[in-house]
Amino acid sequence: MTYLVTGGAGFIGSNYVRNLLKNGERVIVLDAFTYAGNPDNLKEFTDRFFLPKSYTEVHPIRADTSSWRIDVDQSWVEMTKNRWKRKFEGYKITELTQKSLDSSLKDTNLAVVIGNIVDRDLVQFLMKSVDVVIHFAAETHVDRSILRADEFVKTDIYGTYVLLEAARSSKVEKFVHVSTDEVYGQAMDKKFKEEDPINPRNPYSASKAGADRLVWAYSQTYGLPVIILRPSNNFGPYQYPEKLIPVVITRALRNEEIPVYGDGRQVRDWLYVQDTAKAIDLVIEKGRIGEVYNIAGRNERENIYVVKTILKLLNKSERLIKHVKDRPGHDRRYALDDIKIRELGFSSARFEDVIEDVVKWYVDNKWWWEKILEMDTEYKAFVERWYSENAEQP
Numbered sequence: 001m002t003y004l005v006t007g008g009a010g011f012i013g014s015n016y017v018r019n020l021l022k023n024g025e026r027v028i029v030l031d032a033f034t035y036a037g038n039p040d041n042l043k044e045f046t047d048r049f050f051l052p053k054s055y056t057e058v059h060p061i062r063a064d065t066s067s068w069r070i071d072v073d074q075s076w077v078e079m080t081k082n083r084w085k086r087k088f089e090g091y092k093i094t095e096l097t098q099k100s101l102d103s104s105l106k107d108t109n110l111a112v113v114i115g116n117i118v119d120r121d122l123v124q125f126l127m128k129s130v131d132v133v134i135h136f137a138a139e140t141h142v143d144r145s146i147l148r149a150d151e152f153v154k155t156d157i158y159g160t161y162v163l164l165e166a167a168r169s170s171k172v173e174k175f176v177h178v179s180t181d182e183v184y185g186q187a188m189d190k191k192f193k194e195e196d197p198i199n200p201r202n203p204y205s206a207s208k209a210g211a212d213r214l215v216w217a218y219s220q221t222y223g224l225p226v227i228i229l230r231p232s233n234n235f236g237p238y239q240y241p242e243k244l245i246p247v248v249i250t251r252a253l254r255n256e257e258i259p260v261y262g263d264g265r266q267v268r269d270w271l272y273v274q275d276t277a278k279a280i281d282l283v284i285e286k287g288r289i290g291e292v293y294n295i296a297g298r299n300e301r302e303n304i305y306v307v308k309t310i311l312k313l314l315n316k317s318e319r320l321i322k323h324v325k326d327r328p329g330h331d332r333r334y335a336l337d338d339i340k341i342r343e344l345g346f347s348s349a350r351f352e353d354v355i356e357d358v359v360k361w362y363v364d365n366k367w368w369w370e371k372i373l374e375m376d377t378e379y380k381a382f383v384e385r386w387y388s389e390n391a392e393q394p
């Protein structure tokens with residue numbers, strides 16, 4: 001079987017691709033390499049990346065900006081150019097053709113394509129060669145969506161539409177859409193079931209909710225063989241250091257203050273990334289077409305508990321914790337009822353049983369996150385802007 005994995009150079013996507021390759025599957029990754037997509041995440045499998053001709057005629061960055069990001073200013077272009085140069089240093093970028101795609105798949109079982117899911121021609125071209133689609137690609141950071149939502153709407157909703165249309169006119173056997181538990185909105189004292197109404201409360205979750213329902217509509221309207229997954233908060237190796245767990249680890253290792261929203265008592269259900277990968281394989285094998293499956297880690301923990309656990313593992317003082325103003329529209333709790341997937345045989349790791357290994361991965365792989373922090377001026381600007389705007393006034 002050949003898989004198309006969108007967003008396969010991001011956090012969950014690259015962990016999933018690793019599993020597919022270990023199982024001997026053939027994989028085409030389509031990833032736009034936004035700030036969150038990283039060739040280093042797939043370094044152990046390839047040093048070659050494919051760029052469509054339409055992108056190579058102009059500079060790839062120009063293509064990236066002109067084809068879909070119309071309201072871009074010059075400073076953004078400069079920032080992106082620098083980031084790309086550094087990001088792909090030491091890697092080979094060659095032209096994407098049917099021949100280069102086929103020979104890469106034949107030689108290594110993998111072809112990583114630099115491209116955007118909103119690019120209709122490219123998506124249609126790739127879709128011809130695949131049996132199963134796993135759709136991870138998205139803008140994913142809630143805080144960024146609050147500052148500026150346009151890319152969330154374009155990628156998460158419109159990009160999903162482009163993929164669905166291409167899948168509809170091809171021989172795709174299964175289209176697995178990775179949605180999120182955040183589409184339900186905040187859970188007060190109940191756990192959400194798949195049939196509960198969705199009630200997203202921030203631009204990220206609203207965009208994901210739009211995509212989630214669009215995917216479902218394609219199964220109802222056109223009979224597209226889709227399965228929708230709603231996982232809870234993932235954690236594990238290769239997570240971009242803007243999300244809670246890598247933020248805490250990487251800042252603590254540098255003895256920097258650790259921002260905690262409000263009282264830190266927001267509850268998230270932590271799901272180990274390898275368990276998400278297992279769940280995807282399980283629904284491909286046993287899941288029912290047209291269904292939604294929640295995936296819970298069954299590890300509901302308060303953020304402050306997570307922060308303190310990590311500090312203890314790293315032997316760092318809790319004095320590093322700095323409470324900052326709560327995020328607007330911050331959901332207090334997400335909680336899922338995941339009986340449906342458990343009935344297929346799903347099980348998940350206990351947070352306390354895996355967090356030590358995850359922390360160790362970041363300690364052992366400083367090169368990975370230090371490079372991100374160093375090259376990504378946009379990230380630094382974002383962190384400075386976000387936390388200064390949200391700093392608690394004394």
Ligand SMILES: NC(=O)c1ccc[n+]([C@@H]2O[C@H](COP(=O)([O-])OP(=O)(O)OC[C@H]3O[C@@H](n4cnc5c(N)ncnc54)[C@H](O)[C@@H]3O)[C@@H](O)[C@H]2O)c1
Nearest residue numbers: 007009010011012032033034036037116117137138180234
């Ligand atoms: N991380 C979590 O806790 C979590 C929980 C539930 C659901 N999800 C969902 O899982 C998926 C993956 O999340 P993640 O944490 O790995 O995200 P991530 O931000 O680490 O990775 C997203 C990837 O998508 C790529 N991408 C973004 N826009 C693109 C575009 N227009 N075209 C092609 N590629 C594009 C990025 O370059 C990146 O590689 C997302 O759909 C997210 O909503 C994540």
